[in-house]
Amino acid sequence: MDHIAVFTDGACSGNPGPGGWACIVAYPEGRVREYAGGAPKTTNNRMEMGAAITALEAIKDRPEPAIVCTDSTYVISGVTQWLAGWKRRGWVSSTGDPVANRDLWEKLDALASARAGRLSWRYVRGHSGHDANERCDELAVAFTKGKPVSLYDGPLLEYPVPLDVPDRAPVPDRRSSSRGADRRKPSGPSTYLSYLDGTLMRHSSWADCEARVKGRSGARFKKVSSADEESATLRSWGLA
Numbered sequence: 001m002d003h004i005a006v007f008t009d010g011a012c013s014g015n016p017g018p019g020g021w022a023c024i025v026a027y028p029e030g031r032v033r034e035y036a037g038g039a040p041k042t043t044n045n046r047m048e049m050g051a052a053i054t055a056l057e058a059i060k061d062r063p064e065p066a067i068v069c070t071d072s073t074y075v076i077s078g079v080t081q082w083l084a085g086w087k088r089r090g091w092v093s094s095t096g097d098p099v100a101n102r103d104l105w106e107k108l109d110a111l112a113s114a115r116a117g118r119l120s121w122r123y124v125r126g127h128s129g130h131d132a133n134e135r136c137d138e139l140a141v142a143f144t145k146g147k148p149v150s151l152y153d154g155p156l157l158e159y160p161v162p163l164d165v166p167d168r169a170p171v172p173d174r175r176s177s178s179r180g181a182d183r184r185k186p187s188g189p190s191t192y193l194s195y196l197d198g199t200l201m202r203h204s205s206w207a208d209c210e211a212r213v214k215g216r217s218g219a220r221f222k223k224v225s226s227a228d229e230e231s232a233t234l235r236s237w238g239l240a
Contacts, residue, residue: 001028004066005165006055009136010047011215013144020143021051022136025058032159034151038143044211048072049104056111065118067165071126071133073172083109123171131162141215195220195237
């Protein structure tokens with residue numbers, strides 16, 4: 001391996017609520033280190049950003065190129081698309097409102113800019129079975145619940161989780177809201193269903209659905225595009 005591989009994730013229970021973040025950093029010399037932390041009252045976006053910031057701070061003195069793998073379209077879109085416009089407008093969004101999480105965006109921008117030409121981003125679909133992403137999620141969720149965790153720091157050959165860097169994949173489209181906390185663009189009449197703690201909810205955007213289910217044990221969620229598809233989903237969940 002001739003590059004540094006980074007995997008990150010964030011979680012929040014309540015959004016805002018207790019949050020956690022985690023990242024895995026794999027170095028070319030065959031070493032792996034996990035980092036994780038949390039905050040008592042925060043948001044999922046801030047935890048996603050915190051994981052990326054911690055990882056980039058950990059490797060800021062390393063000369064090798066780095067690949068950051070994350071399931072946060074908010075982080076990837078912000079770094080690769082929105083930051084230039086925000087800064088040009090004086091940290092005001094396209095709708096004229098102050099950009100949310102500016103303090104963290106400035107840190108992330110500085111760290112990413114310092115690695116210009118040596119940093120790339122890869123999208124990993126969350127909860128899709130990617131081992132490193134699932135490990136980060138496990139650590140982040142543990143911090144939302146105040147559970148103790150053991151963080152690995154040792155040889156790559158002894159690390160129990162495969163650290164496969166995913167192939168390049170399109171990042172799901174998102175657009176910046178008036179406060180900089182983005183929502184994915186809806187596709188047609190789609191609705192997002194979530195079922196948690198015995199309560200079914202319908203959401204107009206994935207961002208709203210994700211905020212409810214991410215990191216919650218036993219949560220079910222699905223995008224549906226018709227009444228028939230919704231009925232079939234509810235039947236599969238055992239709901240009338």
